[in-house]
Structure formats: C-alpha cells, structure tokens
Amino acid sequence: MSRSQARRGVAAVGVAAMVPLGLMIVGGGAANAAPASVDWWDGNSHFTRTISNAMPAVGEVVTTSTKFERKAWTSSEILHEVKDVHPTCLTYVEGSAKVDGKAQGLDSKGADFAKVKGSWTVYPNIEPKSHTFEFSYTVGADCARGAALPTSMHYSGGLGSGTYNDKGPAITVAKNASTTTLAAVTDAKVGKSSQLTATVTGGAAGNPVEFYDGATKIGAGPLAGNSVSIAWTPTTAGDHGITAKFLATGSANESTSAAQTVTVAEADVETTTALAVPASAVTGAAVELTATVSPAPAGGTVQFKDGDANIGGPVAVSGGVATLSHAFDAAGGRSITAVYSGAGGFLTSTSAAASITVTDPAPVDVETTVLAAAPTTAKVGAAVDLSATVTPTTAQGTVQFKDGDTAIGAPVAIIDGAASLSHTFDASGTKSITAVFVGGPGYLNSTSQPVTVTVSEPLPTDVETATTLVVPAAATVGQTVTLTAQVAPAAAGGTVQFKDGDRAIGLPAPIVDGKATLSYSFPTAGAKNITAVYSGGTGFTPSTSAAGVVTVSAAPAQGGGSLENIFGS
Incomplete structure (x- = not known):
C-alpha cells in the first residue's frame, strides 16, 4: 500500500494497524455461491470489498464491489480514479461497470484491470457518506482450479492515493463437473474387434479415459474433442459389464459411465472357398464360374473377380454354391478368384486363383460403307475440310480422298469411324469428290458416292484511301x-x-x-x-x-x- 504525501501520517497508521484492525474475510462454499468480503481502514478511510461468488465455475459471471467511506468528523475526500485489479483469466463484461448502482463507462482496461475516472465526493457526516464501485467478469476456462486467485484495487483521490496489492477477496475456481457416457456396443464376438466409444462433458482434448470390463482394464485413450474410441477384441463369450472412466484432471472431476452389459457371441466359423472355371473361353461366348463354400453357410454372397476388377455383382450363396454365367469381351489371360463375404457366424474367405485363356473367334471380313462430306462451294486458295464417315465405327483402315480420279493428299487413318482432310483448291471449276476406304484386317473396302464442290476465284479486295x-x-x-x-x-x-x-x-x-x-x-x-x-x-x-x-x-x-x-x- 502507498499513499500520497498529503496523507503520509494517516497512511502510516493505516499500514501498521491493518492487520490488528481485522482483515475480515467471509466466504461461502461453491455449492451456495456465497459472496466473500474483506474490509480494512487506511487512515480515516474505510474500504469494504466484496466478491459476489468466491467459488465460481468456468463460464459464470462474478461481480466485485468496493465501498469507500470516511471516519466521522474528519475531512471529506474526492475520488478521481478507481482501478479494479483481477486475475488475467477473467474477462471484463462490457458495460458492467457501475458507480452506486448506475452504469459508468470505463476509462481503460487491460488483461488484469478495469478502470473508471470521475469526481465522487465522500463526506464523513452528510450524504453521500459512501460510494460503491462495481465491475463484472466472466470466468475463463484458462483459470487455475482449486487455487486462490487474488483480486485487489487501487485508487486516487483528493487526499492522496492507495495501492493495495492482493488485498482480496480471492477467487477459487471450482473444477468442472464431468459426465461420462458409453455408446451402445453391438455385434460383439469372440476374436472380432468392436469399438468402444465414450463421450465426456467437462473434460478437455487430451484428457485420459479408461475402459473396463468389470474390474479389468481394457485400454485407455485421450479425448479428441469430447470423445474417445478404442478397439476391443473379446476373448470369451457371454455377458461383459463394460464401463468408461474419465480420470480427474487439474480442471475437472472424475466420472464413470453407467455399466453396459454387452453379450459377446461365440467366434465365427472359418470357411474355405473353392473355385471351378473352364480352362479356355471365346470372347462373347458365356461360360460358367462356380464357387463352393465349406462348410455350407446360411447366407452370404460371392464376388467373382478378374484380377482386382469385379465380374458382375455379388452372387447369393445357396447350399454352399454360387454360380455366375459370364462372357469375356476381350482376349487374353485371366486370373479369376471368388471372394465369399461371410454371414451369420461364418467368416469370409477367398479362393485360390484360377486361369482362363480367352481367345477371339475366327475372323470374318465385315462389310463397310463410307460417306463423303464437303462444302458445296469453295474459293481458290482458301482451305476447306473434306470428311468421311465409315460404318461400322470399329473399322480399321485408311481413307483416300479423290477429285475425280486424282488423289487429294495422302491416305488418312480412320479414328472412331471418321477421317478428315484440310485441302486448298488451286483452280476454279466443278470438283467431284469421293472417299475411298481401304479396310484393314477383317474389314472390306468401300467407296462413297461423289459430292460436288464448286470452286470460284476470290473477290478482289478494296483499296484503302x-x-x-x-x-x-x-x-x-x-x-x-x-x-x-x-x-x-x-x-x-x-x-x-x-x-x-x-x-x-x-x-x-x-x-x-x-x-x-x-x-x-x-x-x-x-x-x-x-x-x-x-x-x-x-x-x-x-x-x-x-x-x-x-x-x-x-x-x-x-x-x-x-x-x-x-x-x-
């Protein structure tokens, strides 16, 4: 505490007498949210400081109030500035500052203080005999829990100033109450991994949660957000009492979920899948692929595969057998497998690979038709497009465009049943254009009907003036x-x-x-x-x-x- 020169004598007495005069602190428990107060004399000035809730929880709002009074038959004092000092984890509630119950705008604020300025006279024998300054704060999640966090105030007035460090009352932020719930666990089986998921309120990311089967610890994991999951693989069938326990931390209390009775079924039956396929096939001709699952399961499907690619959709298993009729669309060597999905207590299984050699049928030459297309008119020296369309579009070969009997350019390869050529006529006149298709292996030749193109000289260009x-x-x-x-x-x-x-x-x-x-x-x-x-x-x-x-x-x-x-x- 420090006072100005004008009150040095009284201040000295106040410092010496502060403890004997009684630093009275009154506080209630967190459950009742009782206020806590402290009062002291400094010379002829009396201060009473109150916290609305000395044991708040995170997110609650607490209000500090400081009452100024003067000893009877002494001089009055004019208060110019009051600075309320608080822990940095408290956040000032905007617009909450009051003087004698009336709103008062802040002069300034910082991480650990809020300050008002003005002119308030305190009289010893006439009204107003006191002034009360209030400030409200929200309790932040970064406040230490279970530890006394000091508060105080400073002021300046006409007779001097007072700096009271950690005068109080202190605030002790209560630990968070936590709750832990365990998500329903279904379809648990011996030897099969199940997921245990707990959700915690009041905790924080990284806080530990343990899982128990009765009194036996299954595993543990840190919260990610407000939940955590672990894998549990039961080793015995029957009923298991599963719980999740959130461990106490520096900011939250421990909590345990209600016990959940999880019935663990016996382990699934292992299966084997055998595959039968023909050694060879012809493209376009259907063959049968057959899979036999042992022991014969009650349900499930088989997915036939060519390497990593599915062949058709899943086929239902009946009497332990699944059959698919399939026609291969391209020649080549095939590596076929059958994958049983598993169902009703039977585990999945995959057959050994079987090879099929697929060949194309004997070739038959295919008839073709070709259509030529060209613009009806053209100019000498101006490029135009000549095009041809060959049917079927799978035909392989080239197209030679002709003007009468004269070849135009070189043969053009057919791509997706079409060919085109950009051509510039060098003389005017009527041109008879045809497209001659020369087929590749398996395709017959064909020639289009002629199309007529009238070629004229270009018009002269006007001279600029x-x-x-x-x-x-x-x-x-x-x-x-x-x-x-x-x-x-x-x-x-x-x-x-x-x-x-x-x-x-x-x-x-x-x-x-x-x-x-x-x-x-x-x-x-x-x-x-x-x-x-x-x-x-x-x-x-x-x-x-x-x-x-x-x-x-x-x-x-x-x-x-x-x-x-x-x-x-």
Whole structure:
C-alpha cells in the first residue's frame, strides 16, 4: 500500500494497524455461491470489498464491489480514479461497470484491470457518506482450479492515493463437473474387434479415459474433442459389464459411465472357398464360374473377380454354391478368384486363383460403307475440310480422298469411324469428290458416292484511301473561297462532301484525277470546322480528312488572307 504525501501520517497508521484492525474475510462454499468480503481502514478511510461468488465455475459471471467511506468528523475526500485489479483469466463484461448502482463507462482496461475516472465526493457526516464501485467478469476456462486467485484495487483521490496489492477477496475456481457416457456396443464376438466409444462433458482434448470390463482394464485413450474410441477384441463369450472412466484432471472431476452389459457371441466359423472355371473361353461366348463354400453357410454372397476388377455383382450363396454365367469381351489371360463375404457366424474367405485363356473367334471380313462430306462451294486458295464417315465405327483402315480420279493428299487413318482432310483448291471449276476406304484386317473396302464442290476465284479486295483537305486560313462573309480535297491513291469514281461541323456545304463534288473542289462563300462570321468526306468508289474504300479551321470575319481580312491550311485524314 502507498499513499500520497498529503496523507503520509494517516497512511502510516493505516499500514501498521491493518492487520490488528481485522482483515475480515467471509466466504461461502461453491455449492451456495456465497459472496466473500474483506474490509480494512487506511487512515480515516474505510474500504469494504466484496466478491459476489468466491467459488465460481468456468463460464459464470462474478461481480466485485468496493465501498469507500470516511471516519466521522474528519475531512471529506474526492475520488478521481478507481482501478479494479483481477486475475488475467477473467474477462471484463462490457458495460458492467457501475458507480452506486448506475452504469459508468470505463476509462481503460487491460488483461488484469478495469478502470473508471470521475469526481465522487465522500463526506464523513452528510450524504453521500459512501460510494460503491462495481465491475463484472466472466470466468475463463484458462483459470487455475482449486487455487486462490487474488483480486485487489487501487485508487486516487483528493487526499492522496492507495495501492493495495492482493488485498482480496480471492477467487477459487471450482473444477468442472464431468459426465461420462458409453455408446451402445453391438455385434460383439469372440476374436472380432468392436469399438468402444465414450463421450465426456467437462473434460478437455487430451484428457485420459479408461475402459473396463468389470474390474479389468481394457485400454485407455485421450479425448479428441469430447470423445474417445478404442478397439476391443473379446476373448470369451457371454455377458461383459463394460464401463468408461474419465480420470480427474487439474480442471475437472472424475466420472464413470453407467455399466453396459454387452453379450459377446461365440467366434465365427472359418470357411474355405473353392473355385471351378473352364480352362479356355471365346470372347462373347458365356461360360460358367462356380464357387463352393465349406462348410455350407446360411447366407452370404460371392464376388467373382478378374484380377482386382469385379465380374458382375455379388452372387447369393445357396447350399454352399454360387454360380455366375459370364462372357469375356476381350482376349487374353485371366486370373479369376471368388471372394465369399461371410454371414451369420461364418467368416469370409477367398479362393485360390484360377486361369482362363480367352481367345477371339475366327475372323470374318465385315462389310463397310463410307460417306463423303464437303462444302458445296469453295474459293481458290482458301482451305476447306473434306470428311468421311465409315460404318461400322470399329473399322480399321485408311481413307483416300479423290477429285475425280486424282488423289487429294495422302491416305488418312480412320479414328472412331471418321477421317478428315484440310485441302486448298488451286483452280476454279466443278470438283467431284469421293472417299475411298481401304479396310484393314477383317474389314472390306468401300467407296462413297461423289459430292460436288464448286470452286470460284476470290473477290478482289478494296483499296484503302486517305483524304487530305486544303482550306484558306481566313475568309470574309460573302467572299468566295475554294475548298479542295485530294484522295490518295487517285480514286476512280466517287464524290467528296465538304462539311462545316455536321452540316453539309454545297453538293457532293465529283473526283477528277483524285481531286475534288468546291467554291463557297460563308454566310456568317466565326470559326468554321471544315472536313472532307470521300464516299468511296469501285475498288476504293471511303475516307474522311482531318478537320481544318477557317476563321470567317465580317470585315475584310487584314493581311495574310491568302494563307491556306492543309489537313489529312
């Protein structure tokens, strides 16, 4: 404790007298959530500090209150600042600060304190004779359990200040109550692994849980989240009393699940599976695959396999036998097995592998048809696609495209019944296109009906033009001036329309030797934005010049009236 110079004498007495004057602590048990209080004198100031619940649980809210009073017939004191000090595992509840029961905004807060500032006068003989400061906190899961966590407060006032470290009352956070439940265990058998799963409330990840068969420990594991599972393989048949026990930790109490009676059945019967298959087969022709399970089980299925691939679906076992009729779709050596699923107390089993050599039937040449497709028109020098479709699509071979009797390019391989060729005709005329299929082994040749392609010369490309405008720099209203447009290259045909902004000036002027002119007198004064728009002609594209400015005045232009501006497109 420390006090300011103004109260040094009284503070000294308070320090010496603190213990003899009685550091009274009153506390209730966690079950009753009783408050705990401590009071002390420091000179002429009396402090009473109370915790609403000295033994809270995690997640509960506790409130601290500190009451300030003055000894009778002494001077009053103005409180300027009260700092409530708390364990760092408590979190301030926003908006909970109060002075004399009324909400008070915080001045500041930190990991271990909350502070208010203001001006509160405490009088010794008239009201207000006291002021009470309250702060509420939520108890965090990171609080140590079963250990006294100190609280305190500091203040400053008109007569000095007080720093009271660990004055109290202390808070002791109770351990979590825990509950443990054991999930139902079904289908337990001797020699078969079953899963035991326990769910715990009040624990934390990593806390240990043990499993028992009666008084015999089966195994243990740490919580992952709020549950844990272990594998249990019973060795004896009959009823077993299974429990799960959550072991006490520094933050939670021990708990044990209700005992669950698990009836363990006798071990399953071992089986053997024998497989019978023909030594050879032909693709597309069905053969029988037969599996015999011993001893004959009451139920279950057999899955026949070719290597790792299933052959059809599972086949039910009847009288210990399962049979599947199957046609192989490709030639080659096959390694066949039969896998019994197990059922009704009978264990699974897999047969030894049996080999089948599958061959294709004797080949028969297959007839084919081929259809040719091409665009009806084409241009000299422009590539077009020629295509052919062969039926059946499994046919192997090549297609030779022809123009009459002349081969077009090289033979094209058939892929999935189709072939295509990009071709450029080098002369105009009518072309008769056919596709000739040359079959591979087992497929006959065929030729398509001809398709006609009319090939023409490409159209000429128009020549781009550029238009240049020549206008005088200045003119006078009513004075005739010449506007000139030059089109390059010299266009054959077309006209030029002169414009003032968006307004046409005069009629379109014809092009002569690439040039068009217009004699024109401006009716009004001002700056005129003149352009020349070439219409385009046969084989020539349109073009527009850049804008030229003519300054038109009402009076005769003064000197330099003959200057011209030249503007290109």
